[in-house]
Amino acid sequence: MSRKAKVRTKSILSKIFCSLIYIVLFMPIAVVVVNSFNATTSKPYLTWKGFTFDWYVKLFENQSLLTSFGNTMIIALVTTVLSTIIGTLGAIGMYKYKFKGKGIIDGLLYIPVVIPEIVMGISLLTVFAKVSIPRGMLTLIIAHITFCVPYVIFNVRARLSGYDISIEEASMDLGANRIRTFWEITLPVLRPGITAGALLAFTLSIDDVIISYFVNGNTMTYPLQVMASIKSGVAPDVNALSALILAGTIIFVVLTQGNLFKKKKQ
Structure with missing residues (x-):
């Protein structure tokens, strides 16, 4: 076999391999989107009965599903804001200051990341029971902040690794106070x-399911609502909401990546 033929064969095989990877990655998502337009009304909602938009209409009549999605968004937004603030301040403090036990604290940050979620869920449930905090929205937010803060710290600290602290010193030498320098x-x-x-x-x-299951009380989140519906088959209105979430995610990615592309082009 000639060198040109070998290169062509490798190119074809690499394309086939990449295509298989993308099929494995996106086939489940495609099934969810397609099934959201399925006209079937019989469980387990897997047999194709025709194309319809009815499930997108019925979605807004399913109050339990909408309520669970609303709870999920509230928890996610509050968790994001609080964990970002705590994580950012923690990363800056760990980077700037030296104190006894810093290495131990630094190592402990990895525990919420590597520990199995079921262990984390049981631990948080035990803590909430000991301090008599009723399970619900509050415990969900506290639990989510607990496992989200380390991820924020790791990302901010990675950015700090190339940070020149002399810039801050120069700012304060020019008359800016610490607050203005920070902002x-x-x-x-x-x-x-x-x-x-x-x-x-x-x-x-x-996206969390396992930890939320242990600490949710009577507060249902969207992932837990979907898990509860698996026994009887995921209804197409759940697929419809998932498809809308997917569409929103794609629009967000396109807009952000488009802005990045324009900045690089300029």
Whole structure:
């Protein structure tokens, strides 16, 4: 076989391999979207009976599903804001100051990341029971902040690894106080890491099932609502809401990536 033929064969095989990877990744998503237009009304809602938009209409009549999605968004937004603030301040403090036990605290940050979620859920449930905090929205927010803060710290600290602290010293030498220096010097430099940490915290919060199951009480979230409906088959209105969430995510990614592309082009 000639060299040209070998290169062509490798190119074809690589394309086939990449196509298989994309099929495995996106086929389940495609099934959810397609099934949201399925006209079937019989469980387990898997047999194709025709094309319809009825499930998107019925979605807004399903109050329990909408309520669970609303709870999820509230929890995710509050968790994102609080975990981003705590994580950013924690990362800056860990970077700037030296104190006894810093290495131990630094190592402990990895525990919420690597520990199995079921262990984390049981631990949080035990703590809430010991301090007599009723399970519900509050415990869900506290639990989500607990496992989201380390991810924010890691992202911000990665940004700090190339940070020149002498910029802050120069700012204060020119008359700016610490607060103004933080808002006009430190924060803009750390913004990419803070943004990445906030997006990751939002994604982790909106997607969590296991920890939320242990601490939710009577507050139902969207992932838990979907899990509860699995026994009888996921209804197409759940698929419809999932498709709308997917569409919103795609629009957000396109807009943000489009802005980044324009900035790079300029």
